Amino acid sequence: MTPEAALAELTAAFGQTYHASDQACRLISDLLSHAMVGISSRYTTRRSFIEIVYAKEMPITAMEPLAITGLAGVGKSQLLQAVGRVLPADDLLAVDSSHGEFPLQSLWHVELSVRQSILPMLTLIAERAGAPQSAGKTVDRVLARLRSLAYRNGVAVLAIDEFQGINQGSNANSLATRLLLMLREIGTTLVYVTNFSLMHRLKSRNQEDRQRLLTKVRVLERDDLDSPDWRALVDSYIRVAPGVFDIDGVRDSARLWCWTAGLPRMLRFLLLAAYQLARSKGEFTVGMSMCEAAYRSESFSVMREDVELLASQAITRQPIPGRGDLNPPYPHGSWAPENAVAAMLEQETQSRTRANLLDCLTPAERAEFKRQSRSSKTEPRKRQRKQGAAGTDDVMHNLASFKETFVAPK
Secondary structure (H helix, E strand, O other), X not given: OOHHHHHHHHHHHHHOOOOOOHXXXXXXXXXXXXXXXXXXXXXXXXXXXXXXXXXXXXXXXXXXXXXXXXXXXXXXXXXXXXXXXXXXXXXXXXXXXXXXXXXXXXXXXXXXXXXXXXXXXXXXXXXXXXXXXXXXXXXXXXXXXXXXXXXXXXXXXXXXXXXXXXXXXXXXXXXXXXXXXXXXXHOOEEEEEXXXXXXXXXXXXXXXXXXHHOOOXXXXXXXXXXXXXXXXXXXXHHOXXXXXXXXXXXXXXXXXXXXXXXXXXXXXXXXXXXXXXXHHOOOOOEOHHHHHHHHOOHHHHHHHHHHHHHHHHHXXXXXXXXXXXXXXXXXXXXXXXXXXXXXHXXXXXXXXXXXXXXXXXXXXXXHHHHHHHHHHHHOOOOOOOOOOOOOHHHHHHHHHHHHHHHOOOO
């Protein structure tokens, strides 16, 4: 198989891999409970259902929307896809002997692309919901059609994904607010996924809009670097190609967290970049040294910049100027945990120390240093060395001692 074909297969397999963390399971349970409350209040008896279905006008019942926000790549869209797998599949329901079977849909899951006005976005939702193209040519008519279909089909959740696509242009704030206020009047539980940038904009709206749209906000946080969930996530990707990745979910999880800021999407990108780099060198196995090389490669530079900004944010506990997409919209939300901060500081220190050391060595010494580094990683037991011979640990220790002596506090 060519490297390109293998990379495409690996990418597709990663796209089908999802680890439901404890946090994700709690959010899914919360969402389903929220939907159940709405269903119970809307459908009381069979008779009332038939009466409302055939009524000339559908009553307007606004539902409090549930917002799911978090850093880009933290797994918000995958969480919505998991909700779709938990809910019952589409089916037909016989209400009584006097009427035919009614379609039953648990979920309307819509990915919104960028639109410049409300009507095209509502029309897209109507098409995804199965409404005919003649659903209406005005906003009011399309909304009425959506309201009627949602009730008739027993839709429990209307999930709007990629909502951050609206976060463009000077009128994005107003456009997003208007659309959400309209969708909440369809009558079913509305769940919308948004990044931090749009959440900041919604928080700047007037008090009435904030109370209607932001009373139920759930933040999907990153897993801690030493948590069982992060380790299980790493293992889930490694199991996709166990013969390719020479990586251990327990031993290597902290370093992978530091290179990806604990974001699942970045972890996938890093592993794919490492595999692509390995194949370009004629190798078929990806270890941690290849992952580090991929992290420092040009192809990963854009993501590395975000990782380093998030590391700086975690250390200083201060917002990043001009990067609303990285700054949590709520106080102390989505900061990296303290153990992650310590690990990032330690890794950055080791990286800089190693770079400084290599600059000071002759070519022969540099080759020997790299050889010893590779050997220490592959051999589980410490090797005995001749007395008086300096090993890698000794060189690193001496360099650190030298720096402490030379850069003494004033």
